Amino acid sequence: MRSARLVRSLRLAPLASSMALLAACANPGSVKPTATVTALYAQLDQATQGYETALQQVRAGNDAAGQQTLNQAIDTVKNASVHCGSTPGCDPQRFFSAYDRMLRLKDGSFIGDENADGDPQTGMALDQHGPAALPEAQRSVILLHGQKLSELIAMNGAVKAALQMWLTQWRPNLIDAWISYQYMRSEMWPAYQKADLPEALLFGIMAKESGGKVHAVSRSGAAGPLQFMYATGMRFGLTTDDGFDLRFDPAASARANAEYMDEQLKVFNDNLELTIAAYNTGEGRMSRLVGDDTKVSFYDPRIYNQLSQETRDYVPSVLAAAWLFLHPDSYNLRFPKIDGEPGSITLKRPASLSELTVCLGSAGGMEEGWFRTLRNLNPRLDPQQEQPAGVVLQVPKLLEQPYAARCVDGPWPILAGDLHAAAAPVVADPLAPARAAGAVRTRSYKVRRGDTLVGIVRQLRCSSVQEVAEMNHLRHQHITVGQVLTMPECR
CATH class of the missing domain: 1.10.530.10 (Lysozyme)
Structure with missing residues (x-):
């Protein structure tokens, strides 16, 4: 079914013009090139023909072979462009232009905007079932009011x-x-x-x-x-x-x-x-x-x-x-493979996000630890605030089993709790009285429903958000209704 839809939706006219552009890139120009340059341009021409072969394979219903042939054509252009850069008389821009063009053709190049009768389609008529029915990669490149994103990015x-x-x-x-x-x-x-x-x-x-x-x-x-x-x-x-x-x-x-x-x-x-x-x-x-x-x-x-x-x-x-x-x-970029399936855990014992980070360690191969992810998935929580047993936390599903194995019983939650409870000694500041003498005058403000720290600061027009947050020992600008804030008094 997918092959049939691909064949019906090929855009023959735009692709023909695209291939003409690629062929033009392979034309060495009026100056007679050296044998090495000629060979490099021949590889570019070979890559162009490879794309045509990919189209024929798709039309014949062999999608996998078509994609493989296209990828080989792109690799040929990449490799030839490297040698072109160090070869006198060879124009690398021809290869870069062809490479860029092939990438754009690869983005949905086998998914066009013509139906079986050659009549143009618009918007999401590309798939009768809408965006959700399209494969993920196709959704990524097609859906911008019916236009492919790659066609809107000028490679300047x-x-x-x-x-x-x-x-x-x-x-x-x-x-x-x-x-x-x-x-x-x-x-x-x-x-x-x-x-x-x-x-x-x-x-x-x-x-x-x-x-x-x-x-x-x-x-x-x-x-x-x-x-x-x-x-x-x-x-x-x-x-x-x-x-x-x-x-x-x-x-x-x-x-x-x-x-x-x-x-x-x-x-x-x-x-x-x-x-x-x-x-x-x-x-x-x-x-x-x-x-x-x-x-x-x-x-x-x-x-x-x-x-x-x-x-x-x-x-x-x-x-x-x-x-x-x-x-x-x-x-030449490789993004790590991530299993982002969402999950949740119900705390079996009190713990903060920081404590959970310690006891989870590098579970699931996360060498950097899970602190950032836990915070991102539970944005309302202060990461240092201990949450009571019974609280449900959002976590990647792959952490559900490690939590039960590491963070409920055993040495790790005990160690995490001990580290969390530790506090640095308080040392008296000998210059504190002198600073207090010239301290900024302050006033109080009681937080009302609908207030945010940014809004309060703008309303009073007398201090920065960071200054107020530090003055009141706030974490992540979090305030609660009824809380009394100390605010610098305007002069």
Whole structure:
């Protein structure tokens, strides 16, 4: 059935033009090349023919062979491009262009927008059962209002520079973001799936914004895995729930982000780069810069030159992370295999998330330990606060058995509890009286329902969030209704 659908949906005309472009890349030009260069260009031509063979295999109903032939063609281009770079007279850009083009063709290249009669289809008519019926990889590349994400990412210098950063200096951050996302995927992906938005875009935004840290807070007050500002979060329903800031909730923040992206894609006529820029710099500012010309390029000097360096870097960084989500193997990147199936445990004895991290150790092969994952999946809990027996915690399913084996009885929970109860000695500060003499005057504020720490600080207009959090020994900006805060008095 799948083969038949693939054959019916092949886009013959666009593919023909694509192959013409690849063939043009293999044309050495008017200057007579050396024998070595000729051989390299012949390999490029061979790869082009390999793609045509892959198409024929798919049309014959042999999907597996078609995919294998396509992958071999891509590998041929990769290997030849390496030798081209060190060969005088060879143009590496021809290979890079062909390589980029093949990757784009690989993204749903066997899933087109024509039906059996050759009539164009639109939107999600690609599959009569909708997004959920499509294989995961196809959902990742197709669903952006019916357009393939790969067709909307311009592989320009800015994106390539960002690719290099993710593959070098930012590589540990990218891997950490991937691991965190896999464990939160069951909470975050459904909102994007419902909105017909590509999963790769969600990952790209999260990787750049927080690196997968649910409790991340920026200097400007943006919070959560997708870094919502207070006012924007409020507009999309990220308020407070019994004192908990919903911006820190993975599922709620993903829903709000999907609603924001869907709203702004409509405003900017599905211009992905402008929409991502609006998420970073504010939709009001982007709307004023763009005006009615929603087809304008993000890199147009009229737009680009008026944006901050942060936004100029932000857009290609998000797109590059999304591109690597789709094509890790093509960039010599290997994401670890993660079993992110959700599960839960009911505490058999009192324990904090920190204590559980100690007794779980490296269970399931997690050498870095489980602290970040436990915090991400239980964002409402203070990780140092001991939870009573009977409390249900969200954990990866693979931890259910290790918890029962390691954290209920035996030496590990005892050791974890002993470490948790330890406290550093208190040493008197001889300069404290002198500091107190010049201390900042303070006032009290009683927390009311609906308050957040950011909102209180903005309302009183007299201190930073970090200062108030430190003054009141708050963890992760968590406040409760009725709590009395000490606030610096405005002068």
